Amino acid sequence: GQQVMQIxxxxxxxxxxxxxxxxxxxxxxxxxQWYKQRPGGHPVFLIQLVKSGEVKKQKRLTFQFGEAKKNxxxxxxxxQTTDVGTYFCAVAGGTSYGKLTFGQGTILTxxx
Amino acid sequence: xTEVTQTPKHLVMGxxxxxxxxxxxxMGHRAMYWYKQKAKKPPELMFVYSYEKLSINESVxxxxxxxxxxSSLLNLHLHALQPEDSALYLCASSQGEGETYEQYFGPGTRxxxx
Numbered sequence: 001g002q003q004v005m006q007i008x009x010x011x012x013x014x015x016x017x018x019x020x021x022x023x024x025x026x027x028x029x030x031x032x033q034w035y036k037q038r039p040g041g042h043p044v045f046l047i048q049l050v051k052s053g054e055v056k057k058q059k060r061l062t063f064q065f066g067e068a069k070k071n072x073x074x075x076x077x078x079x080q081t082t083d084v085g086t087y088f089c090a091v092a093g094g095t096s097y098g099k100l101t102f103g104q105g106t107i108l109t110x111x112x
Numbered sequence: 113x114t115e116v117t118q119t120p121k122h123l124v125m126g127x128x129x130x131x132x133x134x135x136x137x138x139m140g141h142r143a144m145y146w147y148k149q150k151a152k153k154p155p156e157l158m159f160v161y162s163y164e165k166l167s168i169n170e171s172v173x174x175x176x177x178x179x180x181x182x183s184s185l186l187n188l189h190l191h192a193l194q195p196e197d198s199a200l201y202l203c204a205s206s207q208g209e210g211e212t213y214e215q216y217f218g219p220g221t222r223x224x225x226x
Contacts, residue, residue: 033215044217
Protein backbone atom coordinates (compact mmCIF):
# COMPACT_ATOMS: atom_id res chain seq x y z
CA GLY A 1 0.00 0.00 0.00
CA GLN A 2 0.87 3.65 -0.16
CA GLN A 3 3.34 4.79 2.48
CA VAL A 4 4.58 8.17 3.51
CA MET A 5 7.43 9.15 5.81
CA GLN A 6 6.79 12.11 8.12
CA ILE A 7 9.47 14.05 10.01
CA UNK A 8 10.28 15.13 12.61
CA UNK A 9 8.53 12.88 15.10
CA UNK A 10 8.67 15.55 17.81
CA UNK A 11 9.18 19.30 17.75
CA UNK A 12 9.46 21.56 20.78
CA UNK A 13 9.36 25.30 20.12
CA UNK A 14 9.08 28.51 22.07
CA UNK A 15 5.92 30.48 21.44
CA UNK A 16 6.52 32.78 18.50
CA UNK A 17 8.98 30.47 16.73
CA UNK A 18 8.18 28.87 13.41
CA UNK A 19 7.47 25.16 12.89
CA UNK A 20 7.63 22.89 9.86
CA UNK A 21 6.71 19.25 9.35
CA UNK A 22 7.50 17.28 6.20
CA UNK A 23 6.01 14.27 4.44
CA UNK A 24 7.88 12.31 1.82
CA UNK A 25 6.86 9.51 -0.49
CA UNK A 26 8.91 7.32 -2.79
CA UNK A 27 6.07 7.31 -5.31
CA UNK A 28 4.04 10.05 -6.95
CA UNK A 29 0.97 10.99 -4.96
CA UNK A 30 -2.40 11.88 -6.43
CA UNK A 31 -3.08 14.18 -3.53
CA UNK A 32 -2.25 14.67 0.13
CA GLN A 33 -4.35 15.69 3.10
CA TRP A 34 -3.31 17.25 6.40
CA TYR A 35 -5.01 16.70 9.77
CA LYS A 36 -4.47 18.08 13.26
CA GLN A 37 -5.18 16.16 16.45
CA ARG A 38 -5.20 18.09 19.71
CA PRO A 39 -4.13 16.22 22.87
CA GLY A 40 -7.05 14.02 23.93
CA GLY A 41 -8.93 14.91 20.76
CA HIS A 42 -9.63 13.49 17.35
CA PRO A 43 -8.12 14.24 13.94
CA VAL A 44 -9.53 17.33 12.27
CA PHE A 45 -9.14 17.93 8.54
CA LEU A 46 -7.04 20.97 7.68
CA ILE A 47 -6.52 20.90 3.92
CA GLN A 48 -6.09 18.87 0.77
CA LEU A 49 -3.43 19.50 -1.89
CA VAL A 50 -3.90 18.15 -5.39
CA LYS A 51 -1.81 20.09 -7.92
CA SER A 52 1.91 19.92 -8.49
CA GLY A 53 3.66 22.82 -6.74
CA GLU A 54 0.46 23.89 -5.01
CA VAL A 55 0.71 26.32 -2.09
CA LYS A 56 -2.24 27.05 0.17
CA LYS A 57 -2.43 29.33 3.19
CA GLN A 58 -4.72 29.34 6.19
CA LYS A 59 -3.84 32.31 8.39
CA ARG A 60 -0.44 31.36 9.91
CA LEU A 61 -0.39 27.90 8.25
CA THR A 62 1.20 27.37 4.83
CA PHE A 63 0.86 24.06 3.01
CA GLN A 64 2.98 23.06 0.03
CA PHE A 65 2.88 20.17 -2.42
CA GLY A 66 6.12 19.41 -4.21
CA GLU A 67 6.59 19.82 -7.94
CA ALA A 68 7.04 16.06 -8.34
CA LYS A 69 4.06 15.38 -6.03
CA LYS A 70 6.26 13.22 -3.81
CA ASN A 71 6.55 15.51 -0.84
CA UNK A 72 4.59 18.04 1.14
CA UNK A 73 5.13 20.38 4.04
CA UNK A 74 3.14 22.26 6.64
CA UNK A 75 4.69 25.44 7.99
CA UNK A 76 3.34 27.41 10.94
CA UNK A 77 4.56 30.98 11.36
CA UNK A 78 4.89 32.42 14.88
CA UNK A 79 3.48 29.47 16.79
CA GLN A 80 0.94 29.94 19.54
CA THR A 81 0.01 27.64 22.41
CA THR A 82 -3.18 26.81 20.54
CA ASP A 83 -1.07 25.14 17.84
CA VAL A 84 -0.14 22.31 20.23
CA GLY A 85 -1.05 18.87 18.92
CA THR A 86 -0.09 16.19 16.45
CA TYR A 87 -0.03 17.02 12.76
CA PHE A 88 -0.59 14.16 10.34
CA CYS A 89 -0.29 13.99 6.61
CA ALA A 90 -2.47 11.37 4.93
CA VAL A 91 -2.37 9.87 1.46
CA ALA A 92 -4.64 7.69 -0.61
CA GLY A 93 -4.02 4.00 -0.17
CA GLY A 94 -2.97 2.93 -3.64
CA THR A 95 -4.74 -0.30 -4.54
CA SER A 96 -7.41 0.08 -1.88
CA TYR A 97 -9.74 2.76 -3.18
CA GLY A 98 -11.00 4.77 -0.24
CA LYS A 99 -8.12 3.89 2.07
CA LEU A 100 -6.35 6.79 3.72
CA THR A 101 -2.88 6.04 5.11
CA PHE A 102 -1.57 8.42 7.74
CA GLY A 103 2.02 9.45 8.26
CA GLN A 104 3.49 8.83 11.70
CA GLY A 105 2.67 12.39 12.74
CA THR A 106 4.68 15.23 14.24
CA ILE A 107 3.94 16.03 17.87
CA LEU A 108 4.27 19.79 18.39
CA THR A 109 4.83 21.25 21.83
CA UNK A 110 4.79 25.03 22.26
CA UNK A 111 6.36 26.52 25.37
CA UNK A 112 4.88 29.88 26.45
CA UNK B 113 -24.60 19.57 11.18
CA THR B 114 -20.95 18.62 10.59
CA GLU B 115 -20.64 16.33 13.55
CA VAL B 116 -19.89 12.66 13.92
CA THR B 117 -20.99 11.30 17.28
CA GLN B 118 -19.72 8.19 19.02
CA THR B 119 -20.91 6.31 22.06
CA PRO B 120 -19.76 5.43 24.59
CA LYS B 121 -16.86 7.80 25.24
CA HIS B 122 -15.15 5.28 27.48
CA LEU B 123 -15.57 1.53 27.75
CA VAL B 124 -13.94 -1.00 30.04
CA MET B 125 -14.62 -4.63 29.22
CA GLY B 126 -13.35 -8.03 30.18
CA UNK B 127 -12.01 -10.50 27.68
CA UNK B 128 -15.21 -12.55 27.79
CA UNK B 129 -17.60 -9.63 27.35
CA UNK B 130 -19.58 -8.62 24.28
CA UNK B 131 -20.02 -4.92 23.70
CA UNK B 132 -20.78 -2.57 20.81
CA UNK B 133 -19.49 0.81 19.76
CA UNK B 134 -21.86 3.15 17.96
CA UNK B 135 -21.27 5.95 15.47
CA UNK B 136 -23.74 8.32 13.85
CA UNK B 137 -23.55 11.10 11.28
CA UNK B 138 -26.26 13.25 9.71
CA MET B 139 -24.24 14.89 6.97
CA GLY B 140 -25.57 12.63 4.24
CA HIS B 141 -22.14 11.07 3.85
CA ARG B 142 -22.05 7.79 1.94
CA ALA B 143 -18.79 6.41 3.30
CA MET B 144 -18.06 5.54 6.91
CA TYR B 145 -14.88 4.24 8.51
CA TRP B 146 -13.56 2.57 11.66
CA TYR B 147 -10.01 3.34 12.77
CA LYS B 148 -7.95 2.09 15.69
CA GLN B 149 -5.43 4.46 17.27
CA LYS B 150 -2.80 3.59 19.86
CA ALA B 151 -1.13 6.30 21.94
CA LYS B 152 1.32 8.48 19.98
CA LYS B 153 0.54 6.55 16.77
CA PRO B 154 -1.47 7.46 13.68
CA PRO B 155 -4.98 6.13 13.13
CA GLU B 156 -4.99 2.72 11.45
CA LEU B 157 -7.84 1.88 9.13
CA MET B 158 -9.95 -1.14 10.09
CA PHE B 159 -13.07 -1.06 7.92
CA VAL B 160 -14.70 1.06 5.22
CA TYR B 161 -18.38 1.05 4.38
CA SER B 162 -19.52 2.63 1.14
CA TYR B 163 -23.23 3.00 0.46
CA GLU B 164 -23.90 0.71 3.44
CA LYS B 165 -21.78 -2.10 2.02
CA LEU B 166 -18.45 -3.25 3.43
CA SER B 167 -15.82 -2.28 0.89
CA ILE B 168 -12.56 -2.59 2.82
CA ASN B 169 -11.59 -4.93 5.67
CA GLU B 170 -7.95 -4.42 6.56
CA SER B 171 -7.50 -8.03 7.70
CA VAL B 172 -9.06 -7.24 11.05
CA UNK B 173 -9.49 -10.20 13.47
CA UNK B 174 -13.01 -11.63 13.57
CA UNK B 175 -13.43 -10.56 17.19
CA UNK B 176 -14.24 -7.17 15.64
CA UNK B 177 -17.47 -7.24 13.64
CA UNK B 178 -18.70 -4.11 11.85
CA UNK B 179 -22.29 -3.39 10.93
CA UNK B 180 -23.91 -0.59 8.98
CA UNK B 181 -27.67 -0.66 9.68
CA UNK B 182 -28.32 2.40 7.53
CA SER B 183 -26.51 5.28 5.87
CA SER B 184 -26.26 7.27 9.11
CA LEU B 185 -25.22 4.56 11.54
CA LEU B 186 -22.14 2.43 11.98
CA ASN B 187 -21.58 -0.12 14.71
CA LEU B 188 -18.55 -2.10 15.80
CA HIS B 189 -19.37 -5.27 17.72
CA LEU B 190 -16.67 -6.51 20.07
CA HIS B 191 -16.31 -10.04 21.39
CA ALA B 192 -13.53 -11.90 23.18
CA LEU B 193 -11.08 -9.04 22.90
CA GLN B 194 -7.50 -9.14 24.07
CA PRO B 195 -5.71 -6.57 26.30
CA GLU B 196 -3.70 -5.43 23.25
CA ASP B 197 -6.97 -4.31 21.67
CA SER B 198 -7.11 -1.46 24.17
CA ALA B 199 -6.99 1.74 22.12
CA LEU B 200 -8.96 4.74 20.92
CA TYR B 201 -11.52 3.65 18.32
CA LEU B 202 -12.39 6.40 15.90
CA CYS B 203 -15.27 6.55 13.51
CA ALA B 204 -15.14 8.81 10.47
CA SER B 205 -17.32 9.67 7.52
CA SER B 206 -16.83 11.27 4.13
CA GLN B 207 -19.03 12.43 1.31
CA GLY B 208 -17.94 9.48 -0.80
CA GLU B 209 -15.39 6.74 -0.77
CA GLY B 210 -12.28 7.93 -2.46
CA GLU B 211 -9.05 9.76 -2.13
CA THR B 212 -10.42 13.22 -2.84
CA TYR B 213 -12.81 13.35 0.07
CA GLU B 214 -11.93 14.80 3.45
CA GLN B 215 -12.86 12.69 6.42
CA TYR B 216 -14.77 13.90 9.45
CA PHE B 217 -13.83 12.11 12.64
CA GLY B 218 -15.88 11.49 15.74
CA PRO B 219 -14.45 12.02 19.24
CA GLY B 220 -13.71 8.33 19.61
CA THR B 221 -14.34 5.60 22.17
CA ARG B 222 -11.48 4.91 24.52
CA UNK B 223 -11.54 1.16 25.07
CA UNK B 224 -9.77 -0.68 27.86
CA UNK B 225 -9.75 -4.48 27.82
CA UNK B 226 -8.98 -6.08 31.18
